[in-house]
Every structure is written in structure tokens, then in C-alpha cells.
Amino acid sequence: MTSYTFLLVLAIILLSTKVLGLASGKVKMPQVVGALVAGLVLGPSVLNLVIEDSFITVIAEIGVIMLMFSAGLETDLQELKQTGLASLVIACAGVIVPLVGGTALYLIFFDSANDPLYFLKALFVGVILTATSVSITVETLRELGKLKGKVGTAILGAAVIDDILGIVVLTIVSSFTNPDVQISTVLIKIVLFFVFIAIVGFVVYKYFKHLSKSFAAKMHRRVAIYALAFCFLLSYCAEHFFGVADITGSYFAGLLLCNLSNIRDYVARKIDICSYMLFAPVFFASVGIKTNLAGLTPMLLLFALLLLVIAILSKILGCGLGAKLCKFTNHESLCVGVGMVSRGEVALIVAQKGAAVGLVSDTLFAPVILVVIVTTLITPILLKMVMGGKSSTPPAATT
Numbered sequence: 001m002t003s004y005t006f007l008l009v010l011a012i013i014l015l016s017t018k019v020l021g022l023a024s025g026k027v028k029m030p031q032v033v034g035a036l037v038a039g040l041v042l043g044p045s046v047l048n049l050v051i052e053d054s055f056i057t058v059i060a061e062i063g064v065i066m067l068m069f070s071a072g073l074e075t076d077l078q079e080l081k082q083t084g085l086a087s088l089v090i091a092c093a094g095v096i097v098p099l100v101g102g103t104a105l106y107l108i109f110f111d112s113a114n115d116p117l118y119f120l121k122a123l124f125v126g127v128i129l130t131a132t133s134v135s136i137t138v139e140t141l142r143e144l145g146k147l148k149g150k151v152g153t154a155i156l157g158a159a160v161i162d163d164i165l166g167i168v169v170l171t172i173v174s175s176f177t178n179p180d181v182q183i184s185t186v187l188i189k190i191v192l193f194f195v196f197i198a199i200v201g202f203v204v205y206k207y208f209k210h211l212s213k214s215f216a217a218k219m220h221r222r223v224a225i226y227a228l229a230f231c232f233l234l235s236y237c238a239e240h241f242f243g244v245a246d247i248t249g250s251y252f253a254g255l256l257l258c259n260l261s262n263i264r265d266y267v268a269r270k271i272d273i274c275s276y277m278l279f280a281p282v283f284f285a286s287v288g289i290k291t292n293l294a295g296l297t298p299m300l301l302l303f304a305l306l307l308l309v310i311a312i313l314s315k316i317l318g319c320g321l322g323a324k325l326c327k328f329t330n331h332e333s334l335c336v337g338v339g340m341v342s343r344g345e346v347a348l349i350v351a352q353k354g355a356a357v358g359l360v361s362d363t364l365f366a367p368v369i370l371v372v373i374v375t376t377l378i379t380p381i382l383l384k385m386v387m388g389g390k391s392s393t394p395p396a397a398t399t
Contacts, residue, residue, distance in 0.1 A: 006055050010282070013050065016042060017281040030380040032139045032284055039288025040373070052290045056282060063283030064135045065250040066275040069231040071138045071156060072254020073268045076148045083150060086326035087157030090319045094158065094340050095130045095165045097318030101310040102126030109303050117359065123173055124359040128351055128368060129311050130166050133344025133376070134159040135247070135283070140380035141339070144387055151332050151387075154323065155339040156251070163248050163346070164190060170350055177357045186243060193242035197234075201256045204230060212263050223263055224270040227253075245346070287344060287376055296366045304367035311371050312378070315340045335386050342379035343372045 020034035020041075042050040050056070106122035115121070137155060141147040171186040211223055231253040238249025257264055296304065320337030328336065351368045354360035360368070 009050055009056070010278070012042065013038070013285045014278070014281055017285050030140045030143050030384055032136055032143070033377060033380050035281060035284035036136070036288055036377050039285035041288070042285065043289035044292040044294070045288070050289050052286060056286055056289065059279060060283040060286035061246070063275065063279035063281075064247055065231065065235050066271055066279055067135050067138055067283070068247040069250040069254040070268060070271050070275065071147065072251040073258050073264050073271070074142070074147050075156060075255055075258050076153055077255070077259055083154040083157055086154050086323065086328070088161055089326050090154060090158040090322035090336060090340070091161035091165055093322030094132065094162055094315055094319040095169065098129035098311065098314035099126035099169065101314040102129035102307065105306055105310055109306070117177065120173060120176055121359050124354045125307070127166070127169055127173055128347050128354070129314060129343075130162070130169060131343050131346040131350050132159050132162045132315070132340050133342050133346040134339070136342045136344055136376055136379055137339045137383065139280075140383045144384065146387055151335045151339070154328075154336055158319065158336070158340065160248055160251060162340070163245050166346070166350070167244065170353060174353065174357045174359070177359065189242045190244065193238060193244050196237065196242070197252050200234070201252070205256055208257060208260055208263055212260050224267050227257060227263070227267040228271065288373065293366060293370060296370065300363060300367050304370045307367055308371045308374055311343065311375055312341055331386070335383070338379065338382045338386050341375050341382065343375045347372045
């Protein structure tokens with residue numbers, strides 16, 4: 001017999017994320033903070049009313065894909081070209097500094113105990129800290145009206161490059177425990193992904209440019225559906241064929257359409273409505289719902305707090321230094337560093353990969369999750385503090 005419990009779960013998530021989102025807005029914080037807190041309250045850490053199942057996971061995944069697609073649509077391509085080199089430098093610094101910091105903390109905090117994988121486990125903690133999840137940052141920048149600026153574009157570009165670098169580092173480290181993984185194969189796939197993007201992008205751009213010439217009221221729905229289908233297809237191809245995160249594929253899908261102003265604006269409006277009515281709230285809540293902090297012992301709590309400090313400072317200092325080297329101002333460099341702090345679902349995925357190859361123990365999951373959730377919660381708050389201001393045209397999520 002069909003269970004309709006999922007309808008109740010959706011109602012609880014939508015209401016709680018909106019109510020707490022409005023409450024966070026009342027205290028001058030981005031509404032996404034309230035949505036994240038709602039997930040914590042509903043999940044096993046507090047009330048345990050909602051558990052993460054396959055339905056929540058799928059809806060949340062669609063939500064983050066649509067968020068990154070919207071971010072791609074709203075990207076200023078000319079600004080991205082100008083910040084391309086800066087994004088590369090920022091991403092490299094944002095990988096190296098957390099990698100060293102996380103590895104060093106594990107080596108200092110834990111004894112080797114004749115563990116042959118001791119150094120690899122330490123290195124993998126650093127790998128987890130290299131992850132960056134900008135989906136929360138994207139929403140916060142949109143609320144602040146800063147998504148299209150120099151800082152917002154640099155963050156998005158750096159996050160895409162960061163994702164690629166993270167995959168390479170993850171593969172290299174995990175390959176030492178699994179001889180079946182070929183580093184050369186992964187690197188070739190990454191190169192082929194960008195070749196694929198270039199070829200498909202050229203064809204799709206020409207097609208949508210042709211549609212834009214005859215863009216009429218009767219074609220609106222068709223164009224929006226085509227665009228969303230293209231987003232999902234590129235996300236699938238990125239993950240399935242090339243081993244690149246699906247959100248990277250969705251961001252590039254939006255990026256390929258961002259220059260077609262009339263189509264872009266219409267598609268962006270429709271995607272925002274679809275996303276903020278259902279998928280985005282479930283995604284934000286899922287970050288908290290999947291969190292269970294019951295396994296934290298005093299020793300692990302201390303490790304988690306130290307790891308949290310390193311997680312925050314390593315991104316701010318690393319990415320901020322990278323931005324400064326690219327002639328960003330001190331304030332812009334600080335904003336870039338803060339915008340890269342959030343780990344989100346990317347770090348959770350990396351941790352799960354580590355657990356699968358025996359590099360992350362069950363006891364280490366609780367500290368990692370605490371770091372993930374706190375960095376995710378604190379990033380929009382810090383961004384609000386360092387950037388200030390507010391968009392004059394708030395997005396659908398704030399209404």
C-alpha cells in the first residue's frame with residue numbers, strides 16, 4: 001500500500017524553513033540561515049522528526065542542481081573572463097592551505113598506533129577540508145545582491161576549479177588504498193569533460209541563439225523546458241561519464257546560456273519559482289537533517305573544534321591570499337575567503353568516499369559533520385557581516 005508520509009514531511013520542511021527563514025531575516029541574517037537551522041531542528045540532532053531517505057536525497061539533489069544552474073545563468077561572463085586567472089589562483093590556494101592544515105592537525109592529535117594507513121588517514125582529513133560548497137554562498141550572495149559582482153564571480157569560478165582540483169586530490173589519495181583506481185584515467189576524463197563542454201556548448205549556444213531571434217510568447221514555456229532539460233542532461237553527463245560533480249555540470253549549463261539576455265532572464269525567473277517553491281528548501285533543510293551529533297565524545301569534540309578553526313581560517317587565509325595576489329583589495333580578498341568557507345554536501349560526499357576505502361572511521365564522522373554544518377551555517381552570517389548591503393530586488397525566496 002502506498003504511503004503518503006512524504007507529503008507530511010514536505011509540508012513540515014516547507015513550513016519550518018520558511019518560518020525560520022523569515023525569523024532570521026528579522027534579525028538581519030540571510031534567510032538561508034533559518035532554513036539550515038530548520039533542518040538541524042527537524043533532524044536527529046534535536047527533534048528527530050524527519051529522517052534522510054531516498055526521497056529527501058533526490059529532491060535535495062535536484063535543489064542544489066537548480067541552484068547552481070541559476071548561479072550560472074546569473075554569472076556575468078565578461079566579469080568571469082576578467083577573473084578567470086584569479087579564480088584559478090584562489091582555488092589552488094584554497095586547496096593547498098586546508099590540505100596542509102587538516103593533515104597536520106590529525107598527525108598532532110592522534111597517535112599512529114602502528115596503523116599502516118596512519119598518514120593516509122591524516123592526509124584524507126586535509127582532503128575533506130579542501131572541499132568547497134558554494135550553494136549556500138550563492139543564495140547568500142543573491143540575497144545581498146552581490147552575485148554578479150567581481151567578488152561573487154571570482155567565488156563561483158574558484159569553486160568550480162576547486163571542485164576539479166578536489167576530485168584530482170581525492171583520487172590520488174584514495175588510489176593508494178585501491179590499485180584499481182587509475183590516476184591517469186581520472187585526469188584524462190577531466191580533460192575530456194572540458195572538451196565535451198566546449199563542443200556541446202557551441203552547439204547548444206547556437207541553437208538557443210537561433211531560438212532567441214524568434215522568441216515569442218508562445219515559445220516561452222518550450223524554451224524554459226528545453227533549458228532545464230539541458231541542465232539535467234549536462235549534470236548527468238558530468239557525473240556519470242566524467243566523474244565530475246553534477247553541480248559543476250549544471251553551473252556550466254547556466255553559464256552557456258547567460259549571454260542570451262532575453263532567454264536567460266525568462267528561464268531564470270521560471271527556474272527560481274520552481275526551485276524556491278520546493279527543491280531549494282528541501283536541499284537547505286537536508287544539510288541539517290543528515291546531521292547526527294550524538295557520537296561526539298569530549299576528545300572528539302575538542303578535535304572537532306580545532307578542526308573547525310582550521311577549516312575556517314585555512315579558507316579565509318588561503319583563498320584571501322590568492323585573491324590578494326591577484327590584486328583584489330583587502331576587503332574583496334576577505335570577502336572571497338569567507339565565501340569559500342562553506343563545506344556543505346561536498347565535504348560529506350568526500351568523507352563518505354574516504355569511509356568506503358577505509359580512510360575515515362565511524363568515530364571521525366561526527367567531528368567532520370560538525371565542521372561541515374557549522375561552516376555551512378556560519379558562512380552566510382560572516383558574508384553578511386563582511387559584505388553588508390542588501391539587494392534592492394530580493395529573490396523569490398525572500399518573499
